[in-house]
Structures are given as C-alpha cells and as structure tokens.
C-alpha cells in the first residue's frame with residue numbers, strides 16, 4: 001500500500017489530476033453561464049455555487065476502468081457495465097477514449113430521480129476531442145424541471161463483430177454544489193435545500209435502491225437453492 005501510494009506521488013498523479021480537474025472546471029463554467037442565462041440568473045450564479053477552491057466543494061472526478069470481457073462467455077440478462085441511471089449532480093463532463101464504445105443515452109424522458117429503464121437507447125460513440133455533457137438531477141431540480149436529467153448506461157459487450165470487448169477507460173467530472181449552496185429554481189417549484197442536503201438525499205436514495213436490488217437478487221438465489229434442494 002505504502003509502495004503504490006509513493007508511486008502515485010513520484011509520478012505526479014495528484015498534480016496531474018488536479019490540473020485536469022481545473023481544466024474540466026473551466027469548461028463546466030462556460031456551460032454554467034449558458035444555463036444561468038437561460039434561467040434568468042446572474043451569469044456567475046452557478047459558478048459561485050460550484051467554487052472548487054472552497055473546502056465546501058463536493059465536486060468529484062471519477063476515473064473508471066471496465067475490464068475486458070471474455071467473448072466466449074454469455075452475458076447474463078440485464079447485466080450492464082453501468083446500469084441505467086441519472087447522475088445526481090449539476091452537469092457531468094464525460095471523457096471517453098476513441099474506439100472504447102458502450103455508452104448509451106435515453107433522451108426525452110419526462111421523469112427522472114427514479115431508476116427507470118428507458119424507452120429508446122442511442123449509442124454515443126466516443127469521438128476524439130469530444131466531451132459528453134450529461135445533465136444531472138440537481139440541474140433538473142434547480143431549473144424547476146426545465147432541463148431534464150439524462151438517463152444513460154454503459155452496455156456490456158455481447159454481440160460479436162459489433163460490440164467492443166476490450167477494456168474501457170473513461171473519466172466523469174461531476175459538478176456538485178458546495179455544501180452550503182442554496183438550491184431553488186426561479187419558479188420555486190421545490191422547497192429550497194442546501195447542497196449538502198441535496199447530495200445526502202441523492203445518496204440515501206441510491207443506497208436504498210441498491211439495497212433493494214441486492215435483496216431481490218438474494219431472494220432469487222434463495223428461491224433457486226430451495227427449488228434444487
């Protein structure tokens with residue numbers, strides 16, 4: 001453990017990651033101005049609420065590595081590299097590697113904040129130099145539902161000759177509000193909450209959904225054991 005930590009240190013992992021986050025933040029801030037103007041807020045309204053220089057910042061960079069999939073093994077029904085979900089942040093900047101496909105989105109849904117499975121899924125092929133921007137539940141709520149959060153998932157490769165079976169690397173930059181930011185849309189459709197409360201509620205919801213899924217899977221397993229006894 002100590003060795004791998006010092007390796008990271010020696011190779012400037014922290015510095016490089018922070019520099020990358022700073023650049024991703026600059027891109028995000030350009031988009032924040034557009035969303036603020038669209039909603040009638042001051043240009044810097046969302047930028048101030050997502051100030052990554054403050055200790056109250058909740059913004060996160062997630063580095064993802066999905067392992068290569070063995071082409072000879074069948075993919076169990078309903079199994080995804082990342083299951084259908086909406087992000088709970090303001091916006092997510094998603095950085096993909098060319099050739100490592102799998103991301104799919106389901107735009108146009110009128111509901112979010114629950115784990116619904118979408119209607120029509122569209123592939124988002126990674127293109128060099130492109131950044132995918134997903135709207136999250138926070139922006140949906142903060143815009144009184146004008147901007148809808150994007151359902152997305154990452155497919156597990158299953159179709160030979162069509163899907164990409166190799167490892168997938170991606171990076172997700174989640175713009176999350178400072179814990180003390182006050183969140184309420186211009187039409188006050190939802191009661192005001194703090195950034196901390198919004199994130200906490202989203203985490204609780206995700207955790208409860210995960211627990212229910214695990215229990216349902218366990219129930220299936222127990223049923224199978226009883227049936228074969």
Ligand SMILES: O=C(O)CCC(=O)C(=O)O
Pocket residue numbers: 062064082087094096103152154170171172
């Ligand atoms: O790997 C990807 O492209 C998607 C990751 C994602 O949706 C997430 O981490 O929330």
Ligand SMILES: [Fe+2]
Pocket residue numbers: 085086087152
């Ligand atoms: Fe996501």
